[in-house]
Amino acid sequence: MAGGAVTRFAPSPTGPLHLGHAFAAIVAHDMARDDSGRFLLRIEDIDRARCRPEWEAQISDDLRWLGLTWDQPVLRQSDRLPVYAAALDTLAAHGLTYACTCTRGDIRAALSAPQEGAPLIGPDGPVYPGTCRHAGHDRREAAIRLDMARAMAAVGPLAFTETGPAHAGHHRIDAAQMIAGVGDIVLARRDMGTSYHLSVVLDDAAQGVTHVTRGEDLFEATAIHVLLQRLLDLPTPVYHHHRLIRDAAGKRLAKRDDARALSKYRAEGATPQDIRALIGL
Numbered sequence: 001m002a003g004g005a006v007t008r009f010a011p012s013p014t015g016p017l018h019l020g021h022a023f024a025a026i027v028a029h030d031m032a033r034d035d036s037g038r039f040l041l042r043i044e045d046i047d048r049a050r051c052r053p054e055w056e057a058q059i060s061d062d063l064r065w066l067g068l069t070w071d072q073p074v075l076r077q078s079d080r081l082p083v084y085a086a087a088l089d090t091l092a093a094h095g096l097t098y099a100c101t102c103t104r105g106d107i108r109a110a111l112s113a114p115q116e117g118a119p120l121i122g123p124d125g126p127v128y129p130g131t132c133r134h135a136g137h138d139r140r141e142a143a144i145r146l147d148m149a150r151a152m153a154a155v156g157p158l159a160f161t162e163t164g165p166a167h168a169g170h171h172r173i174d175a176a177q178m179i180a181g182v183g184d185i186v187l188a189r190r191d192m193g194t195s196y197h198l199s200v201v202l203d204d205a206a207q208g209v210t211h212v213t214r215g216e217d218l219f220e221a222t223a224i225h226v227l228l229q230r231l232l233d234l235p236t237p238v239y240h241h242h243r244l245i246r247d248a249a250g251k252r253l254a255k256r257d258d259a260r261a262l263s264k265y266r267a268e269g270a271t272p273q274d275i276r277a278l279i280g281l
Contacts, residue, residue, distance in 0.1 A: 004037030013055035016261035020245040023279040028213040041070040084194035099142035100132040123220035127183035144188040164241035205234040216241040
């Protein structure tokens with residue numbers, strides 16, 4: 001990690017931080033600090049209907065209680081909508097996107113047709129059947145999708161380096177798998193103006209992130225992000241997908257698991273060292 005790793009923790013202020021968030025934040029923080037690097041905070045608040053200022057304040061308070069410090073400035077996705085729009089314009093200018101008016105029900109119906117067989121499930125859910133690919137709908141009334149076949153034809157060989165324990169190594173990205181197994185992903189939802197895939201790629205580049213640390217459930221999405229990086233002429237960081245914190249039944253924690261919220265452990269007298277022990281650090 002020559003020059004000091006730059007990592008980030010990117011929570012959404014839609015609920016309390018739980019033990020899984022603590023694990024993700026500590027992994028990213030310790031990787032950067034152990035390398036004399038920079039640890040950054042990003043607030044992923046594009047879902048305006050669910051984000052709350054009080055949750056953002058609680059995030060900062062919980063992280064400080066854990067003993068974590070972050071370099072300034074804090075990046076907020078809600079401040080970057082023009083950046084996402086400009087990237088969409090760039091991709092559209094190269095003929096790589098199209099407008100999609102399909103609802104989730106439309107997609108389910110198309111995929112459940114008898115001649116289609118069992119629907120393929122990719123890292124973004126059921127693989128989109130391409131219904132709107134040549135429809136020419138007005139983008140102001142639609143989601144924006146990436147034409148995966150055109151996108152893969154526009155780039156050369158793609159690969160990334162992974163250092164996480166489950167997938168460590170150098171991974172090449174297969175064009176046929178991207179087209180058939182991932183499909184035409186959504187780049188901008190009609191109510192947000194962007195998507196996770198687009199914003200995370202642009203934000204990591206803007207913050208100069210060199211090492212992306214995140215849960216292993218996002219490993220399969222990495223190929224999407226590497227493709228977007230190439231299309232938008234952005235650097236590809238090193239990826240580190242870590243284990244997930246699960247409950248006693250083996251289910252990954254979610255924000256609805258309030259019983260494992262850091263605020264409740266704090267109220268019961270737990271220490272930051274207790275939290276590290278609970279999550280195996």
